[in-house]
Every structure is written in structure tokens, then in C-alpha cells.
Amino acid sequence: MxxxxxxxxxxxxxxxxxxxxxxxxxxxxxxxxxxxxxxxxxxxxxxxxxxxxxxxxERDAEKSKDFKGVWIFAEQSRGKIASVAFELLGVGKRLAQELNSELCAVLFGPSEEVEELIKWGADKVYYVNSQDYAALDDELYAKTLVSLIEQYKPEILLAGATAIGRSFIPRVAARLRVGLTADCTGLEIDKETGNLLQIRPAFGGNIMATIISPTSRPQIATVRPRVMKRGEYIADKRGEIINIPPLSVKKRVKILDRVEDTSFCKVNLQDAKVIVSGGRGLGSAEGFKMLWELASLLGGTVGASRAAVDEGWIPYSHQVGQTGKTVCPRLYIACGISGAVQHLVGMQSSEIIVAINKDPNAPIFNVATYGIVGDLKVIIPLMIKKLKEGAGQ
Ligand SMILES: Cc1cc2nc3c(=O)[nH]c(=O)nc-3n(C[C@H](O)[C@H](O)[C@H](O)COP(=O)(O)OP(=O)(O)OC[C@H]3O[C@@H](n4cnc5c(N)ncnc54)[C@H](O)[C@@H]3O)c2cc1C
Ligand code: SF4
Ligand code: SF4
Structure with a gap:
């Protein structure tokens, strides 16, 4: 209160x-x-x-002046640092430069990759190298992060909007009695006040809201994987690794086993270099067959709009967008997708976007690098034919 x-x-x-x-x-x-x-x-x-x-x-505003620096939480699984951590370092570096402050990473659990955080931009890493932290333990992670924040007072904390981040970062915010903006799609610094402008879709994605925490510190935001781009990798960059002793917390949760989600591995949309995505314009589940053929010729995988998923033409694990996955492939081919804002937020950072739609006014063309106006049932088979001819030669 x-x-x-x-x-x-x-x-x-x-x-x-x-x-x-x-x-x-x-x-x-x-x-x-x-x-x-x-x-x-x-x-x-x-x-x-x-x-x-x-x-x-008023008291918080006064206290907030003591907080300095940008932190990112670098989550790991089985010692491998998640890609989102390096993406957060990319945006974190820009924010830290604008604030003229340092960029630090926090890593819980043993990892051979700790130095990578420095090479991707961190000036310091607060590292708890303990087996107790190897797998997510909400209470332990939250208590340790809160105690580090109370000691070192960062101005901004960024974390991945992943299963791990979503699980324990709200606890951190609640314990510190500060705000948290989830699923940000943009982060900027207000030039006048130095506040973090946390930009995210609101009201079902119909508007973009800019949220500020003007008095409380740290300002905490989560960002989904693939929304931000990695920064520069400097192989000989030097930084400081600060070893933090593990906290001894009475555990209320015991992890019995970890089971990998194999359905996710099959789809693996977030790591795909090429995605051929289908929407309601495909007309049926049958329509997805030609998308799979096109995707396999291009060495990619298949995505979908929510409309296609809701029709039951393809499982939810393929959905791209606000309530699906955020992707950033080198090539995204949108077939029969209108380009609703909820779909765009999940794919508009793709390097090259090709849109196929029979409606020349479809909003997808506003973000497309190349637009093809026409019937996908004619265009996709033509693309497949051309690619097969190319492969034959
Ligand atoms: C809270 C919320 C969250 C949402 N989350 C997501 C999300 O994560 N992902 C998502 O995708 N949507 C999401 N949506 C839904 C989103 O608003 C749209 O309804 C959805 O993206 C529309 O899917 P679509 O483009 O496939 O279908 P439509 O909007 O119906 O578009 C179909 C397109 O196909 C074209 N077309 C039709 N036939 C052909 C043809 N033969 N050849 C070429 N083009 C053709 C049409 O011109 C049209 O542009 C969300 C909505 C809400 C409210
Ligand atoms: S701050 Fe406003 S809403 Fe809250 S108790 Fe006072 S008058 Fe009521
Ligand atoms: S005005 Fe002040 S003293 Fe009176 S009831 Fe409200 S808080 Fe109490």
C-alpha cells in the first residue's frame, strides 16, 4: 500500500x-x-x-535516487544459458548506455557459459555457483534475487517472460513492493526523467501501452524470447564475476524429476530459420499439407495464426503471436494471414517477411518485405514447383 x-x-x-x-x-x-x-x-x-x-x-521517490545500473536475470537449464538472456543483454546494454550506468547479469546455478554473459555485454555477473540452484526453486531464487537487489540496488531488472521468469519474478516484485510489467515488446529510457518506458500491447492487443514506475525501484520488466535482438559479441571483452554464496533456505518444495516437453522439440518454432505460416485463408487442415511441403523444401517448419489453430487445423504449439510463440526467423512466409496486431507482435521482427494474400489491403502487407497479391492455392504450388526445379538442377 x-x-x-x-x-x-x-x-x-x-x-x-x-x-x-x-x-x-x-x-x-x-x-x-x-x-x-x-x-x-x-x-x-x-x-x-x-x-x-x-x-x-514521496519517500520512495527520494529513495529511488540510490538505485543505479541495469540488471538482467540470466536463466539457465542444465547449465546452458537461455538465449533470452543474451537478447536481454542486447537491450540492457542500450539502456545502460543511455543511463550512463553499468550492465550486470545475475546467474543462478552452475554453468560453463558464465563468461559468455560478459562477451555478450555484461560488465559484471553476480554468480551463485551452487548445485542447489541448478533447477528452478521459486522461493530460493526469489529470496536470493531480493537479497541481491537490496544489497546492490539496481535501477532496472529485466528477465525473460519464460516459464522460469514468469514463475518467480512476480514474487520478487511482490516482496520488494514494486511494479512489474510483463511481456514488454519495447523498452526505452525517458530522456527527461530517466524512467524506463515499458511498452506492451494492452486491451487484447488493440493499443500499445507505455507503462512507467516513476517512484519505485527497481523497475522490473519481463520480455519474451525472440522479441529483442542480441547485441554485439566481443570475444576478448573482460568483466567481473562476483561469486555470491548460496542462501540456506528451508525448502518447502522438493524436485523429484524433470521431464522434457518433446512436443515442443518437434515444432521448435523459436529456433527455426524459416517459418511458413498459415491462416484462415488456407481454408482447411488439408491446406497445411502444401505448407509442410514448402517448409521442408526451405529447411524450415510450419507456424499458424490463432484462427487456423482455433479451427482445429493445426495444434496450438504452432501458434505464432501474442498468445502463441514469438519468433524471429530469417524468413517468415505468411500465407492467408490478414495481419491482426496480435499476430504481428509475434513475428514482425523476422528478417524477411513474405506475405501471400488475395486482399491487397490486408494489414500484413504493412510489415511485409515482399507482398504477393493473389490466391495462395495458385501461388504456393508454383513456389513448390520452382523450388523442386531448382533442387533438380
Ligand atoms: C487476446 C487475443 C489474443 C490473440 N492472440 C493471437 C495470436 O497469438 N496469434 C494470432 O495469430 N492471432 C491472435 N489473436 C487473433 C487475431 O486477432 C486474429 O483474429 C487472427 O490472427 C486472424 O487470423 P487469420 O489472419 O488467419 O484470419 P483472418 O483475419 O480471417 O484472415 C484471413 C486472411 O486470408 C486471406 N485469404 C483468404 N483466402 C485466401 C486465398 N485463397 N489466398 C490468399 N489469401 C486468402 C484473407 O484475405 C484474409 O486476409 C488474438 C486475439 C485476441 C483478442
Ligand atoms: S488515495 Fe484516493 S482512493 Fe486512496 S484512500 Fe485516499 S482518496 Fe481514497
Ligand atoms: S482524517 Fe485523519 S484523523 Fe481523521 S479519520 Fe481520517 S486519517 Fe484519521
């Missing part, structure tokens, strides 16, 4: 009750209390003759 009542000072006079437009103040035992309905509008503060209503944001 960022607005609170000092119950020692409160006399229960009730002045504040009528001032609150959200009926968020109640009286209990002749003392005022602020409920969850509070919108932090601040209207009640001046109404209290005893100065018992305290706006903690």
Missing part, C-alpha cells in the same frame, strides 16, 4: 471518509484504514487535520 494511515496519529475524526471518491477508507475501532479499493489518487491526504495519511511514494 503506497498510501497508508499512521494509526498512532489517527483520531478517527472521519474527515477523510467523504473525501475519498472510491469509498476506500473505512473506520475500525475508531481508526481509519485504507482498503484495496484505493486508486492512489491522493485526494484524502490534505483532508486529515492530524497529518495521519502518509503518501509513501
Amino acid at each position: 503506497l498510501i497508508r494511515i499512521d494509526t498512532e496519529k489517527c483520531t478517527g475524526c472521519r474527515n477523510c471518509i467523504n473525501v475519498c471518491p472510491f469509498a476506500a477508507i473505512i473506520i475500525k475501532d475508531e481508526k481509519a484504514f485504507i482498503t484495496e479499493a484505493c486508486s492512489l489518487c491522493g485526494a484524502c491526504i490534505e483532508s486529515c487535520p492530524e497529518r495521519a495519511i502518509i503518501d509513501e511514494r
